[in-house]
Amino acid sequence: MNSKAIYILPFYHSKAEELYSNFNGFNKEDLAFLTTTLYLNILENLKGKEDKIDIYCIWDENEKDSLSQALTNNHKIIFSDISKKKITFERLSSTEFLLYKNNLIVFSDVIDVRPADYEQYFNLLNIENESLVIAKNKDNTIAVFGFNNYSEEIINSLIFSGFDFNNFLGRIKSSAHFMHIVNDILLVRSISDYKQLYLELSQKKSIEYCSQEMHERFTHLFVEYKDLLK
Numbered sequence: 001m002n003s004k005a006i007y008i009l010p011f012y013h014s015k016a017e018e019l020y021s022n023f024n025g026f027n028k029e030d031l032a033f034l035t036t037t038l039y040l041n042i043l044e045n046l047k048g049k050e051d052k053i054d055i056y057c058i059w060d061e062n063e064k065d066s067l068s069q070a071l072t073n074n075h076k077i078i079f080s081d082i083s084k085k086k087i088t089f090e091r092l093s094s095t096e097f098l099l100y101k102n103n104l105i106v107f108s109d110v111i112d113v114r115p116a117d118y119e120q121y122f123n124l125l126n127i128e129n130e131s132l133v134i135a136k137n138k139d140n141t142i143a144v145f146g147f148n149n150y151s152e153e154i155i156n157s158l159i160f161s162g163f164d165f166n167n168f169l170g171r172i173k174s175s176a177h178f179m180h181i182v183n184d185i186l187l188v189r190s191i192s193d194y195k196q197l198y199l200e201l202s203q204k205k206s207i208e209y210c211s212q213e214m215h216e217r218f219t220h221l222f223v224e225y226k227d228l229l230k
Helices: 017-022 028-045 061-066 085-094 115-125 152-160 165-171 191-201 204-208 212-224
Strands: 004-009 053-060 076-080 102-107 131-136 142-148 178-182
Touching: 004 028, 017 028, 028 053, 028 212, 053 061, 061 076, 076 085, 085 152, 102 115, 115 131, 115 142, 131 165, 142 152, 152 165, 191 212, 204 212
Parallel strands: 004 053, 004 102, 053 076, 131 178
Antiparallel strands: 102 142, 131 142
């Protein structure tokens, strides 16, 4: 068994009213295409790392029929009620989190994390002292959360903070942990984020974390919803 694990976790389940509201103007099929593409993009950036890192794809238990075949290749699938994050994390805390020295939770709507970034995150966690790696967006929403030496306090604080960085800090004894913070990660959870995604993928450097195939999938949406980019 590997000593490292990554958990890819959707923040919203596919029928969440808040998700539809945040992407007002998208039809349901294309919104599902967007969220799936973001998920697949993360898996593509992890390709080739399966021999050193156990990769868990967390999927909504009510959407098993929509599970992409690409998610099942060399990955471990966990079905859970995505709308109830506390239950999902309790399930992970009772089994998977305890099996690994280093754990990394990645929300599936993050886009700009390069393959090399995952290596860096695990390197930062690979110390004896308690260490946390937190990547957040400009609104201080946590996009990636890594930890070693599993702590119930840490996981509960993460859940009850609503994945807000400042709220999380207020709930823990931060002096007890080495904390490594990464800023300005992009989470795609609204039309505003969709516009930012378009700008990000227009830059040449985006090829570091978004392949030509993934670019083409996103471009299909940019063309279909060009009016939302104004």
